[in-house]
Amino acid sequence: MEWSDRGVILRHGLFHEADMWVRILFRERGLATAFAFGAAKSKVRFCGCLDTFNTIDVRLKTSSRNNYINMLEASLIESPANLRTNWRSMGLGFNCLRFMEAADIDADAAPECFSLAENLRRWLEREKTPDPMAARFFRISLARLLGYAPNLNRCARCGCHPNGEAFFHAEEGRLYCGGCNPGDRRGSVALSPVALANLRALSSVEPADWTGFSLTGPDRRACSRLIDNFIEYHLGLKWDNGFFRRS
Ligand SMILES: [Zn+2]
Structure with a gap:
């Protein structure tokens, strides 16, 4: 055929x-x-x-x-015009493409995932010094297109819209406010209001808007852990020695 x-x-x-x-x-x-x-x-x-x-x-x-x-x-x-001469951007880009390869992208999700790959290339072309966090932004964007989106809006127990510190439980894919936090469990991450606001904003944007995210210090580490844990629990993928392997 x-x-x-x-x-x-x-x-x-x-x-x-x-x-x-x-x-x-x-x-x-x-x-x-x-x-x-x-x-x-x-x-x-x-x-x-x-x-x-x-x-x-x-x-x-x-x-x-x-x-x-x-x-x-x-x-x-x-094809990219400048990307191949920027090793930093290429390294970041390759990491994103490896993740795409490891995820199961079927015909249903294909058109949107294809569009994400093209937008990633165009963003990398424009950015002279891309933030390495973009590799994680990419993973959570792709996960969303595959039907796995962390619920970051409301507390899973009381339904409030947390404004102070909140807790995300990666295995459940749920958020809890400070009052309802069921305690430390495997894969749980404490989030400051800044980290939570960034993650909420990130959950609906395309690579073209990634430049506006500037996470630093503990917020950066918390967001990284949340994304890594979420991807491991829900897509079963973990970055290990240059490859994504099934966890
Ligand atoms: Zn609550």
Whole structure:
């Protein structure tokens, strides 16, 4: 079966001498790996555009046994102009793409996740010194698109809208006010009003607006822990030695 789609390249590699495998987040199909036979030699069919972070239009063919996807041709739609010369931005970008690869992105979530990947690339292109926290902002944004959003608005017990210190229990995915806090449990994080306000604001924005977040000191550490714990409990993913592994 032949089909066409648009996608962002998350990772790629060579095999044999002239063939490439390309991990792509497709706008319609979600995550998939496609094989581009002869890609290292054929400028005609693949225009030299199979590089990480590029958006490409692709024509593909699923093998008769349905066990692999053959890339027939590709054309470049958008690629980063400056990003590849900024190692700091590239490192941050790669971390986000690794997370995307590790998450299960199916066809339902694909269009919005594809859009998030493109917005990430454009944001990284603009930012000369991106805040490393953006890697965590990205994880919580992607989790939201996959249907996992921490409830940060109301206390899970009394229903109030906490204004003072609050407590987030990652395993339950719930927030408690100071009066209702059921106590220290695994994965619980204390949040100052500033940390909570930042997390609430963050929960509905796109990468274009990340620049406005400036978390420092204990608030930064609390937000990092909350996001790490939430991702581990709800998506089952933990950053470990350069990879996201299933926890
Ligand atoms: Zn309460």
